[in-house]
Amino acid sequence: MATFALVDCNNFYASCERLFQPRLRGRPVVVLSNNDGCVIARSNEAKALGVGMGAPMFKIRKLVDEHDVAVCSSNYALYGDISERVMNVLGASAPAHEIYSIDECFLDLDQLAVPSLAAWCRHLRETTTRWTGIPVSIGVGPTKTLAKLANRLAKKSARAGGVLDLSHNPEWITPALHKTPIQDVWGVGRRWTVMLQERGIHTAFDFAEAPDAWVRQRMGVVGLRTVHELRGSVCHALEDQPPPRQTTCCSRTFGTAIFDKAQVHDAVMSFVERAAEKVRHAGQVAGAVQLFVRTDPFAQNAPQKSLSGSATFHRPTSDTREIAATVRRIFDRVWREGFGWRKAGVLLLDLGLPGAAPASLFDALEAPDDRLMSAIDQINARYGRGSARLGLAQKDSEWRMRRENLSPSFTTRWTDIPSASLA
Ligand SMILES: [Mg+2]
Numbered sequence: 001m002a003t004f005a006l007v008d009c010n011n012f013y014a015s016c017e018r019l020f021q022p023r024l025r026g027r028p029v030v031v032l033s034n035n036d037g038c039v040i041a042r043s044n045e046a047k048a049l050g051v052g053m054g055a056p057m058f059k060i061r062k063l064v065d066e067h068d069v070a071v072c073s074s075n076y077a078l079y080g081d082i083s084e085r086v087m088n089v090l091g092a093s094a095p096a097h098e099i100y101s102i103d104e105c106f107l108d109l110d111q112l113a114v115p116s117l118a119a120w121c122r123h124l125r126e127t128t129t130r131w132t133g134i135p136v137s138i139g140v141g142p143t144k145t146l147a148k149l150a151n152r153l154a155k156k157s158a159r160a161g162g163v164l165d166l167s168h169n170p171e172w173i174t175p176a177l178h179k180t181p182i183q184d185v186w187g188v189g190r191r192w193t194v195m196l197q198e199r200g201i202h203t204a205f206d207f208a209e210a211p212d213a214w215v216r217q218r219m220g221v222v223g224l225r226t227v228h229e230l231r232g233s234v235c236h237a238l239e240d241q242p243p244p245r246q247t248t249c250c251s252r253t254f255g256t257a258i259f260d261k262a263q264v265h266d267a268v269m270s271f272v273e274r275a276a277e278k279v280r281h282a283g284q285v286a287g288a289v290q291l292f293v294r295t296d297p298f299a300q301n302a303p304q305k306s307l308s309g310s311a312t313f314h315r316p317t318s319d320t321r322e323i324a325a326t327v328r329r330i331f332d333r334v335w336r337e338g339f340g341w342r343k344a345g346v347l348l349l350d351l352g353l354p355g356a357a358p359a360s361l362f363d364a365l366e367a368p369d370d371r372l373m374s375a376i377d378q379i380n381a382r383y384g385r386g387s388a389r390l391g392l393a394q395k396d397s398e399w400r401m402r403r404e405n406l407s408p409s410f411t412t413r414w415t416d417i418p419s420a421s422l423a
Contacts, residue, residue, distance in 0.1 A: 002234050003140060003167045004147040005107040005121065007090055007128070009083075010135040010155065012103035013041035016082045017072045019133045020410040020418050028069040032057060035255050036073055036404055073406040077385065081411040085132045093124055098238045106144055108238045121163045140165040141173075144236045145229035148186040149176060149204060177205035177230065187226045192219060204230055248282075250275040251345025257296060258341050264293060265331060269392035271346040272327050276320040279348050280377060285316035287350030289323055291330045296342035307334040316352060319373055323348070324392050384413035 009015060013031040018024045028045035032038065038056045039046075049067055051060055057071075064071060083102045091097045094107035114120045121138045128136050139151025146166055153176055154164035166173050183193040185204050195218065201207050208230040216224045225235035250271040258264055268291065279286055290310035295302060309330040317323065327346060379388040408416035 001142045001167065001232075003109040003112075003117070003142065004144050004238070005094070005109055005138055005140045006100075006144070006147040006151045007105045007107065007124070007136050007138050008151050008155070009086060009103035010137055011041060011043050012083075012134070013072075013074065013079055014043040014046070015134050016079050017070075017075070017407055018043070019082065021407065024070050028067055029072065030060075030064075030069060031072045031074055032405070033074060035253060040074065071405050073404060075407050075409070077409050077412050078407065082132065082134060086128060086134055086136070089128050089131050090124075093127070096238055106147065106238055109140070117168055118163060118165045121165065122161070125162055135162075137162045138164075140167050142167050142232045143229040143234050144238075145186045145226060146173070146176075146232065149180050149184075149230075152184055153179060173232070174205065177208055178203055180204040182207055185226065185230070187222070192223070246351055247347055247349050248275055248278045248286075248351065249345055249347045250278070251292075251343065251347075253343045254341070257299070257302070259339070261335060261337070264335075264341050264344060265328075266393045267344050268293070268327060268331055268346060269324060271344065272324045273320055273389065273392060275346050275348050276318055276323050276373075277377060277380070279351060280318045280373060282351075283353065284351045285318045285354050286313065286323070286348035287316045287352065288312045288348075289326055289330075290347040290349060291327050291334070291345075292347075293334070293341050293344040295339050299340070299342070302340055303338070305336060305339045307336065309334045310349075312350075316350070316354070318354075319370065320376075320390055320392075324390070382414075384409060384415075 014029040017029055017031060026045070027043075028049055028051070029043040030039045030046050030051055031041040033040045036057060038054050039051060039060065040054070042051050042053065046069060049063055049069070051063060051069070060069075063069065079102060086103075087097075087099050087105055090105045090107065094109060095111040096108040098106040098108075100106055109117065112120070117140060121140060125136055125138055128134065137151055137155045139147045139149065139154050140163075141147040141150045150164040150166045154160045154162055157164070164172075164176075166176060180203060182188060182196050182202055182204065183190070185207060188196070188207075196202075196207065201210060208227060210227060212224060212227070215227050219226075229235050252267065252271070254267070258267075288310060290308065292306070292308040294306040295304050297304065311326050311330055313322065313326065376388045376390070380386065408418075410416055410418055
């Protein structure tokens with residue numbers, strides 16, 4: 001029988017914020033979405049106060065004031081960096097791993113020869129927390145779906161102590177299925193939850209009992225796989241080699257509507273810089289680029305408009321200068337005055353490896369010098385994002401995100417490194 005583990009960081013963003021700010025320990029902490037809109041992460045203390053996931057900030061204002069809740073703007077540079085540290089520890093510990101999300105990682109423990117898997121998991125849990133400062137929970141099961149289910153129970157049960165192994169305790173599988181509401185089964189979304197509940201399927205156990213033909217007819221092969229996984233047959237193997245990305249996007253919703261062309265242009269250029277940087281980081285080049293700008297679809301009385309345009313590069317590129325020149329042409333072509341723009345984005349499409357691109361006859365003559373790009377990337381990697389730029393966009397302009405409670409970049413910017421003194 002196969003053995004999978006799912007390692008999940010507890011309240012990940014809130015735990016990251018606490019890491020370098022000990023004053024946040026023991027206090028309720030919430031992290032807000034872009035533009036400080038609504039709650040996207042909560043510490044256990046905040047959950048206990050009844051702060052809901054997705055709650056808008058204005059609705060919890062009173063709770064925040066009364067209970068001294070620490071409110072943090074989202075700091076993805078910090079979370080990404082801490083995530084990498086956690087994944088490195090996990091990757092080095094298990095025979096094979098698959099990074100599933102910023103705070104979740106599947107491990108394939110088939111080949112692991114240890115006397116007690118539960119003891120091994122507890123040790124991994126302690127090591128991860130000691131080395132990274134982030135608390136994690138581990139669920140083990142004969143399929144990925146059961147490992148995920150075990151993980152949820154490991155977090156909830158005080159007795160489990162953060163580790164639950166269903167693989168070596170098969171008698172616990174049935175009670176675990178009974179304890180898992182249908183909406184908490186991996187892969188069962190909101191739409192399916194409603195459909196299943198209407199038909200009397202309320203728990204993972206009910207779902208595992210459903211006849212194959214019935215599931216297949218209503219939920220297709222995807223639903224059928226989930227049912228089989230709940231019964232213990234593997235349908236999802238570990239994907240340790242994620243396919244290279246085909247597109248990359250950099251977009252942002254502005255804090256307020258922007259009417260000014262120069263401001264929107266400025267935002268677009270900074271997205272170009274970021275998207276090109278991402279593509280270079282992956283060692284890829286883009287074959288085409290798409291730009292979009294749109295008004296706020298929820299502003300009922302304002303005129304609505306959506307602009308977009310795209311262009312193909314005659315030779316795939318990751319050079320910010322080339323991409324910026326092309327996007328500037330698209331921007332000038334599609335721009336319309338008189339609208340309050342609320343969101344814009346740049347997509348780099350048709351990504352591939354540089355060698356795989358068909359060469360143009362004039363390549364040698366036209367190929368831009370890529371030393372400038374790698375120098376910029378190196379400087380930014382060392383001194384923090386935005387330290388070296390091409391002067392395409394202003395550093396402090398209106399469109400930039402509202403992030404009033406942003407924590408310092410503790411791990412990615414020299415000036416923000418925490419200091420300790422003995423005094
Ligand atoms: Mg988590």
